[in-house]
Amino acid sequence: MIRVLTLDEHDQILAGGPELATAGGTRWIDIQDQTPEEIAWLGATFGFHPLALEDCLHLNQRAKFEDYPSAVFLVIHTLAVGAGPSDLTLRELHAFLTGEVLVTVHATALPEVERVWERAAADPELLARKPDVLLYHLCDEVVDAQFPVIEQLRESIDGLEDEVLTGRHERTVLQRIFAAREALVQLRRALSPERDVLLQLSKGADKRVAERTSLYFRDVHDHALRHAEAVDQAREALKDVLAAYHSAAANRTSEIVKRLTLFSAIFLPLTFVTGFFGMNFAHLPFGNDGFLLAALLSMLVLPAGMVVWFWLSRWI
Template sequence: MRVLRWDEGRVRAGGRELVEPGARLWIDAGPDPETLAFLGETFGFHPLALEDCAHEDQRPKYEPFPGSLFCVVHRVIPSADESEVLSHELHAFLTADALVTVHAVPIAEVDKVFARCAGEPALLERGPDFALYLVHDAVTDVHFALVDALTEEVEALADLTSEPDGGAMDEDVLPRIVAARRAHGHLRRRLAPQREVFAALARPGQPFVRDGTAVYFRDVVDHAVRLAEEVDTGRDLLASTMEAYLSRTNNRLSALTARLTLVATIFLPLNFVAGFFGMNLQIIPPRVAAPLVLVLVAATPLALWAIFRRKRWL
């Protein structure tokens, strides 16, 4: 647990010993049972909200309780090998004089805002609701880089699948499309509902969010909407890319099947010639039989090839 305490124009940083009434606080802690019990006893947070902090896999949400409000947002990051995206939950309690953030793993944006508030007393002087805005704004804006990178990947896949016939089709195109669809689905599940959380915080008349701070949350709502729209656009482009890939694959398969069929068609008369004269070669004079069979075997494929080329089947 780490604590920032704003008192009489200056900020003190420390631990649990600073958690006392009479000043504005920002408490950043992990979801261990001892810490959650301490927070519940000190601030009277609702047991259901504390239970959500203890058990992750919560959807983004905003829940007002008597004496506090509780919200959950997600920080989405790529995995170490960039094969998938992962999400870390950030739980926040807001009261009239305190902001309590709870998360199981370190979140870089929270660390940066915490350090900034420790060095700039004027930020905490504006209230714990403004500190919550700074955290949500930082966590939201950092997702633009991730979404932009996924958009570039989708555009690259779209360009690859739209190449003219004969262009190189990498063997990993389909896995890349599937991975991108999975990433976009995860982003939509985690980021789209956060618009509702920020919109609730941006509504005027909130008991713990001053109207002056609610204006700032409106900017966060705008960023969240832009992220959701870009994710939706990427999903639509991915669907079109998948259709184009499957269509191109089917066309190539059809063309290959047609060529194999034409090859079989060319050799079909040869099988007939070999079978017929193999059974009836004695009815033709020997001097004529062998040259006749050789001419038929040589001329028939050439004639069929010329006919297929003329009809543009080859």
């Protein structure tokens, strides 16, 4: 689906389809759920490089910045949260920037794009500016939307740490730890190269990004740096949580083995007494009531005395 925003000669906002793509002035062309025919139309209309057009049809692209003669081409990622903070989905946003046109391409509806689109559709002054300003607002919206996702994930890691340290964790805690680690890997894979993309935009080296706009891109780049640092800190915290979990598991195992050993030691005298007096001999030694009473008393006193001794020694 192709939609276009532009202004007429009276600075009135026009919204429509491909028929407005070649109108004069600043234009924003947004393509959702792109098809090969629509991407071929982009190439025929604006002369974008075939390699960039090919990237728009093949997802799983790395965040990147490419400076072609016809346009600046970049790929960034938005984040979608599923059932929990660790259930993350990365969605690609492709963008072409020329002196008069901003083209965005994405496979699914992106809330960040919709918010900026609605803002531009209601503000002729914003649309009257150059496309690099629209691109700035779009990148700023994408980066700002990443913060609550990272914060939720960090809070979930703190919750895992509390569960592990207090011993109140469930059997699924290890699965949740590895799910959080996988989410952090995805975040790092997306945010690390995204910093380089925003750095290129903040430098203002390309004439299609005005020097004034590059100053605003510096602020977006600074936010992206903070997000990347937060992800690295969360990875370190998750490593500590995993180490604490293994330590707690080892302590529980040692405690179980200790108790089993104590129980074995307690029952060892009973085993000896019952084994000695329960042998199937024709003539049992000490065959009188006195020795029988002594045997019964020893079976009661010895285990009780060992329990008291273990308790005084703080073994139980």
